Amino acid sequence: MLICLKVFFHTGKGGDIIQMVVEQKKEIGKIVYECKKVKNFDKKFIQQAKEARRIREADFAILVTNAFPSKKQFYFVEKSVFVISPISLEPITYTLRESLVRMAILKITNEAKQLAVQKIYDYLSGYDYNNRINDVSNQLMDLGQELKKEIDSHKRVWVKRYNGYRTIFNDVGIINYKLKELVQSKLEGKAIKQIEVSKSEYVHIKELQN
Numbered sequence: 001m002l003i004c005l006k007v008f009f010h011t012g013k014g015g016d017i018i019q020m021v022v023e024q025k026k027e028i029g030k031i032v033y034e035c036k037k038v039k040n041f042d043k044k045f046i047q048q049a050k051e052a053r054r055i056r057e058a059d060f061a062i063l064v065t066n067a068f069p070s071k072k073q074f075y076f077v078e079k080s081v082f083v084i085s086p087i088s089l090e091p092i093t094y095t096l097r098e099s100l101v102r103m104a105i106l107k108i109t110n111e112a113k114q115l116a117v118q119k120i121y122d123y124l125s126g127y128d129y130n131n132r133i134n135d136v137s138n139q140l141m142d143l144g145q146e147l148k149k150e151i152d153s154h155k156r157v158w159v160k161r162y163n164g165y166r167t168i169f170n171d172v173g174i175i176n177y178k179l180k181e182l183v184q185s186k187l188e189g190k191a192i193k194q195i196e197v198s199k200s201e202y203v204h205i206k207e208l209q210n
Helices: 044-056 086-106 110-124 127-187
Strands: 004-010 017-023 026-036 060-065 075-078 081-084
Touching: 017 086, 026 044, 026 086, 044 060, 044 081, 060 086, 075 127, 081 086, 086 110, 086 127
Parallel strands: 026 060, 060 081
Antiparallel strands: 004 017, 017 026, 075 081
16 A cells, blocks of 8 residues: 655755655655746746756756746746746646656666656656646636635625624614713712713724725
C-alpha cells in the first residue's frame, strides 16, 4: 500500500519552497518552487529556478509568477522549468506529484526514472497540455470573477438589511427612552424609587458598516 505525503520546506536559497513526496517514510521525489511577485517578468527567474533544481537535486522545477513575458499567460515551459501563475498551480503540482508516485510504484531504476521525467517534460511542454492548462486557468479566472460579483451583490443586500435593522432598532430605542423620561417626569416629587433609563447598543458588524 502506497502512502504518499506532501512535505514542504521553506528556504531562502536554492528555491523558495521544496516539496518532498514521501512514501512509507521514504522520499520518492522532490519538486522545487521559485516564487516571484513582481511587476515585470525577467528571464533570469527561469535560470534561478533551473539552478535551484540542480542545487536541490529535484526532479522538477516550478517558477510561480504573477507576471509573464509578452504573448504568454498562465503557463509555459522553458529550459525544463514550468512557469505558471498561482491560479494554475494546483493542476500542474498534482500531475507532477502523481507522476513521481507512479514511478515509485513501478520501482524503476534511476536511469529509467530520468527517461520518464524527460517524457513528462516533453508532454507537459507540448501544445495539447499547454492549451488544456490555459483553458483551465481561464475558466478558473472567470469563475473567480463571477464569485466575486456574487459576493459583492450579497454584501450590498446584507449592508442594506443591516442598516435597515439598525435604523429600526435606534427608532424603537428613542421611543422607549422618551416614554421612560415621560413616566419619570410624572413621578417626580413622589416617594417612588427613580426609574433607570438605559440605552441599548445595536450589535456592531464591522464588515457591514460603511
